[in-house]
Amino acid sequence: MTTTKHIQLLLRMPVAAILLGLVSACTTMPAQTLQEEPARHAVEDVVRDDVNYAVDVYDPWEPMNRRIYNFNTKFDRYIFLPVVSAYEFVLPNFVEDGISNVFSNIGELENFINSVLQLKPEPTFTALGRFIINTTVGVAGLWDPATKIGIDEWDEDFGQTLGRYGVGDGPFLVLPIFGPSNLRDTAGLVADSAMFSAIDPFDFDDKNDDWEAPYYLLNAIDKRHRTAFRYYETGSPFEYELIRLLYGKARQLEISK
Amino acid sequence: MMKSRRSLLFLFALLMSTHGWATTESYGYPLADPYAATVIGTPRDLKAEPKPIRGGHVKNFKLKLFEDRAKPDIFWYDQGLRTAVAYQKHKAPLIFLIAGTGASFDSPKNRGLARAFYKAGFHVAAISSSTHPNFIISASSSRLPGHLMDDSRDMYRAMELLMEKLGDSVEVSDFYITGYSLGGAQAAFLSKLDEDKRAFNFKKVLMINPPVSLFNSVMILDGMLDSIPGGVDNFQAFLDRLMDAFTEVYTTEDQVEFNDEFLYNVYKYRPPKDEEPLAALIGTSFRMSSASMVFTSDLMTNAGYIVPKNRVLSRSDSLADYSKVAHRITFLQYFDELLYPYYRIQQPGLQREALLDQLSLRSIEDYLRNSEKIHVVHNADDLILAPGEIDFFREVFGSRARIYPTGGHCGNIDYQQNVKYMLDIFTGQGGK
Numbered sequence: 001m002t003t004t005k006h007i008q009l010l011l012r013m014p015v016a017a018i019l020l021g022l023v024s025a026c027t028t029m030p031a032q033t034l035q036e037e038p039a040r041h042a043v044e045d046v047v048r049d050d051v052n053y054a055v056d057v058y059d060p061w062e063p064m065n066r067r068i069y070n071f072n073t074k075f076d077r078y079i080f081l082p083v084v085s086a087y088e089f090v091l092p093n094f095v096e097d098g099i100s101n102v103f104s105n106i107g108e109l110e111n112f113i114n115s116v117l118q119l120k121p122e123p124t125f126t127a128l129g130r131f132i133i134n135t136t137v138g139v140a141g142l143w144d145p146a147t148k149i150g151i152d153e154w155d156e157d158f159g160q161t162l163g164r165y166g167v168g169d170g171p172f173l174v175l176p177i178f179g180p181s182n183l184r185d186t187a188g189l190v191a192d193s194a195m196f197s198a199i200d201p202f203d204f205d206d207k208n209d210d211w212e213a214p215y216y217l218l219n220a221i222d223k224r225h226r227t228a229f230r231y232y233e234t235g236s237p238f239e240y241e242l243i244r245l246l247y248g249k250a251r252q253l254e255i256s257k
Numbered sequence: 258m259m260k261s262r263r264s265l266l267f268l269f270a271l272l273m274s275t276h277g278w279a280t281t282e283s284y285g286y287p288l289a290d291p292y293a294a295t296v297i298g299t300p301r302d303l304k305a306e307p308k309p310i311r312g313g314h315v316k317n318f319k320l321k322l323f324e325d326r327a328k329p330d331i332f333w334y335d336q337g338l339r340t341a342v343a344y345q346k347h348k349a350p351l352i353f354l355i356a357g358t359g360a361s362f363d364s365p366k367n368r369g370l371a372r373a374f375y376k377a378g379f380h381v382a383a384i385s386s387s388t389h390p391n392f393i394i395s396a397s398s399s400r401l402p403g404h405l406m407d408d409s410r411d412m413y414r415a416m417e418l419l420m421e422k423l424g425d426s427v428e429v430s431d432f433y434i435t436g437y438s439l440g441g442a443q444a445a446f447l448s449k450l451d452e453d454k455r456a457f458n459f460k461k462v463l464m465i466n467p468p469v470s471l472f473n474s475v476m477i478l479d480g481m482l483d484s485i486p487g488g489v490d491n492f493q494a495f496l497d498r499l500m501d502a503f504t505e506v507y508t509t510e511d512q513v514e515f516n517d518e519f520l521y522n523v524y525k526y527r528p529p530k531d532e533e534p535l536a537a538l539i540g541t542s543f544r545m546s547s548a549s550m551v552f553t554s555d556l557m558t559n560a561g562y563i564v565p566k567n568r569v570l571s572r573s574d575s576l577a578d579y580s581k582v583a584h585r586i587t588f589l590q591y592f593d594e595l596l597y598p599y600y601r602i603q604q605p606g607l608q609r610e611a612l613l614d615q616l617s618l619r620s621i622e623d624y625l626r627n628s629e630k631i632h633v634v635h636n637a638d639d640l641i642l643a644p645g646e647i648d649f650f651r652e653v654f655g656s657r658a659r660i661y662p663t664g665g666h667c668g669n670i671d672y673q674q675n676v677k678y679m680l681d682i683f684t685g686q687g688g689k
Binding site for chain 2: 034035036037038039040041042043046047053055056059062063064066067070073093231232233235236237238240241
């Protein structure tokens with residue numbers, strides 16, 4: 001489970017938009033009472049203009065991003081993780097693994113489409129080969145024999161496709177529930193989701209209408225289950241800065257692959 | 258250089274065996290270079306417990322040690338000292354594990370030890386280092402970590418509260434304690450405290466690769482940054498390059514904490530170029546820990562050290578500039594500019610040298626010498642020891658010290674042979 005994948009949760013959850021509205025409503029501004037005094041090691045004295053600091057990432061919407069980051073922390077703590085814990089408590093490990101495999105197998109569709117769009121033969125055949133093997137030998141994707149024989153998953157998404165064709169990161173963006181992203185990857189997320197809807201492999205639009213919501217819910221729970229990251233448990237007071245940096249670097253790496 | 262170091266070590270090992278300190282059986286830890294050992298640790302197939310134990314019983318806690326603890330709003334997310342206990346469903350001995358500098362209760366090294374002890378039938382209670390931001394915010398009385406006895410007092414309170422929370426749900430026969438690096442030194446101080454307080458009556462204590470003088474050790478670590486190509490002024494560029502490698506590790510490993518072990522994983526994944534010595538990486542990793550520590554302490558005490566005094570940071574303020582400054586602060590500066598001034602107020606007339614003495618195992622030397630229950634495992638080539646300091650352990654602990662010829666700083670902590678010896682100490686089959 002990669003960092004960037006954990007972010008790609010639940011695009012379709014309609015609550016996300018509503019929650020976003022809530023975030024901006026719950027900020028507090030503590031009153032400042034005492035006179036400020038300059039710091040012994042003041043930023044002005046130490047930080048130099050002629051040095052490029054990796055920690056500086058283009059983030060014009062930082063105050064909003066930080067609020068959403070904090071909102072995600074609370075959502076995780078009070079809603080998401082308790083749900084995931086219950087899921088892990090109820091289901092035996094092999095069932096959880098089976099569910100993860102099924103969603104990964106469905107994800108090969110996205111990997112395949114984006115590999116084709118990027119004209120990259122290796123990931124194209126990886127996605128295709130994995131899908132065929134895991135759907136047949138792996139019984140509808142419940143098992144992952146492809147990885148066992150050495151064909152590892154190769155993640156491709158539309159954000160990477162855009163990056164491959166030269167679209168820059170754009171501003172850093174923290175999405176509600178999904179987590180760290182940037183403008184390009186958010187557009188990619190929307191596009192991937194739209195593609196999935198257009199192809200509609202499970203006929204959610206018509207016959208299996210009732211299964212759509214449970215499908216996305218389970219998908220979201222499975223993704224969180226597979227993601228070790230916990231907000232504000234990295235032990236660094238500079239966590240937001242570090243995650244912001246790592247997100248950008250990780251995506252560059254994935255795009256270059 | 259390498260060659261002469263190896264042959265020296267060999268000679269050293271020979272000498273030791275004639276003096277009866279060293280192992281009689283041969284020692285199989287594979288890395289002879291202490292820097293490589295420190296960074297790489299133990300290769301996976303030689304680790305005692307490489308895999309997590311599935312189906313163990315774990316309780317997590319967020320301990321509230323202070324009523325109405327005031328803290329800056331930007332630490333809103335900190336809800337108490339995080340700890341975890343892996344418990345057996347029957348009566349069993351409980352061992353406390355104290356993490357090393359900057360590390361949390363859940364650090365990879367603590368996890369490795371926890372697995373081994375859990376599998377051997379212990380309840381395991383893992384405690385974060387007093388230098389970890391969570392500890393500073395939620396458990397430190399002074400909010401300025403670094404004083405061995407004071408930090409241990411805070412830790413002792415946390416351990417007592419933890420046992421209170423556990424209540425009758427976990428049946429404990431006896432208490433034991435161990436810790437690595439700084440946590441190793443603290444294990445001894447905790448044991449000393451316990452002689453008076455008697456909350457635990459520790460049966461045995463094991464110090465794993467502790468420093469002798471905290472000050473000497475941090476000076477060595479500060480100095481390692483000098484080996485950055487181009488000197489400390491190039492720290493930023495060096496860190497930036499490292500960041501690229503970080504990313505690969507962060508996205509492929511399960512590691513989710515930014516600590517020294519994270520950096521070491523980086524190295525394993527993508528070894529640095531020749532001109533970037535491992536010492537620089539080790540120095541950097543400690544600098545990252547200290548940057549987090551100093552920034553947290555600064556805010557918790559409103560010291561006006563990096564952040565202007567009385568400035569109220571909001572949850573949406575950027576901390577990037579402060580992080581740039583924090584990463585330039587040395588341990589020496591922290592000691593001279595924050596820790597010593599604080600203790601000079603606590604202990605009027607305190608000389609700098611006297612404080613340095615308090616931050617050393619030598620301050621409890623008699624206790625260590627006369628307490629049969631305290632053991633130490635160490636490495637002759639440990640990087641955090643000043644020249645000759647290893648002899649302190651030989652001399653004070655005698656047969657209760659096991660000094661391995663190699664392993665660097667904690668590199669061999671989860672090596673099969675080491676873990677077996679540790680377990681033997683606590684199960685009474687070895688180490689006297």
